[in-house]
Amino acid sequence: MFEVVYQSKKSRARLGKITTAHGVIDTPNFVAVGTNGTIKALDTHMVESIGLQLLFCNTYHLMLQPGADVVAKAGGLHKFMGRSQPIITDSGGFQVFSLLYGSVASELKSQGKSISRNMVLKITEEGVLFRSYRDGRALHLTPESSVEAQKKLGADIIIPFDELPPYHTPLQKLSSSLDRTHRWEKRSLDAHKKDPQHQLMYGVVHGGLDPVLRKKSCLYLSDLPFDGLAIGGSFGKTKEEMHQMLQHLMPYMPQHLPNHLLGIGDLPSIFKGIALGIDTFDSSYPTKAARHGLLFTKNGPVKIGQSRYKLQMSAVDPDCSCHTCTHFTAAYLHHLFKAHELTAYSLASIHNLHFMVKTLEECRKKIAQDAL
Amino acid sequence: MFEVVYQSKKSRARLGKITTAHGVIDTPNFVAVGTNGTIKALDTHMVESIGLQLLFCNTYHLMLQPGADVVAKAGGLHKFMGRSQPIITDSGGFQVFSLLYGSVASELKSQGKSISRNMVLKITEEGVLFRSYRDGRALHLTPESSVEAQKKLGADIIIPFDELPPYHTPLQKLSSSLDRTHRWEKRSLDAHKKDPQHQLMYGVVHGGLDPVLRKKSCLYLSDLPFDGLAIGGSFGKTKEEMHQMLQHLMPYMPQHLPNHLLGIGDLPSIFKGIALGIDTFDSSYPTKAARHGLLFTKNGPVKIGQSRYKLQMSAVDPDCSCHTCTHFTAAYLHHLFKAHELTAYSLASIHNLHFMVKTLEECRKKIAQDAL
Secondary structure, eight states, X not given: OEEEEEEOSSSSOEEEEEEETTEEEEESEEEEEOTTSSOTTOOHHHHHHHTOOOEEEOHHHHHHTTOHHHHHHTTSHHHHHTOOSOEEEOOSHHHHHHHXXXXXXXXXXXTTOOOOTTTEEEEOSSOEEEEOTTTOOEEEEOHHHHHHHHHHHTOSEEOOOOOOOOSSOOHHHHHHHXXXXXXXXXXXXXXXXXXXXXXXXXXXXOOTTOHHHHHHHHHHHHTSOOSEEEEOSOOOSSHHHHHHHHHHHGGGSOTTSOEEETTOOOHHHHHHHHHTTOOEEEESHHHHHXXXXXXXXXXXXXXXXXXXXXTOOSOSSTTOOSHHHHHXXXXXXXXXXXXXXXXXXXXXXXXXXXXHHHHHHHHHHHHHTTOO | OEEEEXXXXXXXXXXXXXXXXXXXXXXXXXXXXXXXXSXXXXXXXXXXXXXXOOEXXXXXXXXXXXXXXXXXXXXXXXXXXXXXXXXXEOOSHXXXXXXXXXXXXXXXXXXXXOOOTTTEEEEOSSOEEEEOTTTOOEEEEOHHHHHXXXXXXXXXEEOOOOOOOOSSOOHHHHHHHHHHHHHHHHHHHHHHHTSOTTXXXXXXXXXXXXXXXXXXXXXXXXXXXXXXXXXXXXXXXXXXXXXXXXXXXXXXXXXXXXXXXXXXXXXXXXXXXXXXXXXXXXXXXXXXXXHTXXXXXXXXXXXXXXXXXXXXXXXXXXXXXXXXXXXXOHHHHHHHHHTTOHHHHHXXXXXXXXXXXXXXXXXXXXXXXXXX
């Protein structure tokens, strides 16, 4: 299901093909995020026309709304949202532990103090008992229940349940958390292997910023029959910290498996990651930036709300072949943002996703020519 | 530019063709509202594929953002928004007088007391001095400046500047307002005729609910060289009041001109209006209803947020040929609304506009068969 098509002579970068039940993903590639079973402000039809080969949906959100059973009754997430191409879901762990510590950004500020304890009721070896933000009911997320939910969602690639210790975690606690995460991932894998169906499962390498723990996690998971490995947990406070961690970790990662970096989508990090051998990157950043009026171009981001675009009667990027740039001017987009029109968010999202698709396409071409 | 193709034998309903610089509008027809130069949550490309022959944009909004000069520099509204089909703009009068009296609904409650006087600075025979809600600057809207702005916007059909006395206006004041409106409309027409370009101008019949004034307005405007007549002003508190007013007025309306009913878009009113000889109807109701999760069907509106749709794995309307119904289930739409996804508003708007297009198409077929 994963084939390395070409190994660069200049770096650890490689070209690959991940084959799933719903088609092939050329790597390296960017994975767009459609948390609730849609990319915000776009419909599946438009998303498919942009050419995104893999879509990341969030099990936590889909479990709470509409519920995994509803999606199962629809025949799985592909049928539910009308997508014919590959989908990956996460375990829900990230969101459940975010209930405890807040977002990555706010946790970095809060020094690891937990925030809304009343949302997470109990963490045990079994799993996490938490409260639904929608209706207040208590839900138990365990390795087995996460895999069960992901079976119902039916994504092509699924993720084992893991614990997410925040950045500010003492080494001893980080180490015992890693051991628990490994036990949870093993239980997830066992649950998955009982009925693999068409699904692939990626393990998630943890260990925060500690080199010893990262290596330990990588070696432990490499020995289990996962179909790929993702890199999760804390990546540090700065891009430099993350880059150092990846430089240390990547040489231990199994080269015959696809390697995914969780939640990173800025281009400098993507390019550095590719050179280190990472194959796929998921992030909501391109669509979130779009909704805030930040449009990507080769010459850097365009802040479309700036008055300099009021009279630009050409496309945001005249060389861009996306639906937005071929049909509408920067002046019109500027106007739609100023008028707070929902259409602005759709058109900007189309542009940024198309930019990511094209940028990664070019990146693959350069790797093939050893020109990255 | 207007041709009656068929006159029903059973009622005043007729089939017609309005020919504009950007194509033909088959009548009777529904006119969608794209206030800021876009239909909310949709882009021009999608709107054109739905088949809406005429789009209504608001001069008041476009004057303030992006400004008529910006649109003129883009080459007019068609080029600015990328629309190849006909557009109609209003004069801005309705919105300026709404600043004084509030919306129609709130004025009906307030008994005609003015609300935000500080927004409207002065009303004179010359025109209205008002304050921009965007940047606080004072703007003068007069018959001449409204036409000038509408020339810059370049819509196919434009509207003369008029005064909008609210529902609670004593007869004497209503009568003097009508006289002023007639003077303003004449000045608008004169300004237009100096440089008609490709544009048509519709007069606006006023007179509130008073039969004598309505008739007077209709006869006065019929004698001026307008290309069509719209019906504006107060339509009363209830649909019954509006219907009575129209029953009285329509026999005086010139049959060789297209007749437009301003701001009415509910189907019962449209069907009654068609039977009385009205040709076109504009309203933001179908798209506003869509964004509130009200989806139109032949069997009445579907409130898609209701839990009964949670598991409906077929289209909202299985017989509907719209993009939304052919690609997505009611369960998926229900989910998108529950998850507050912007995609929901786009998909619902597509469905409701397609429903209006198809309903009016069928209506025209029935008129041709004298079966309405």
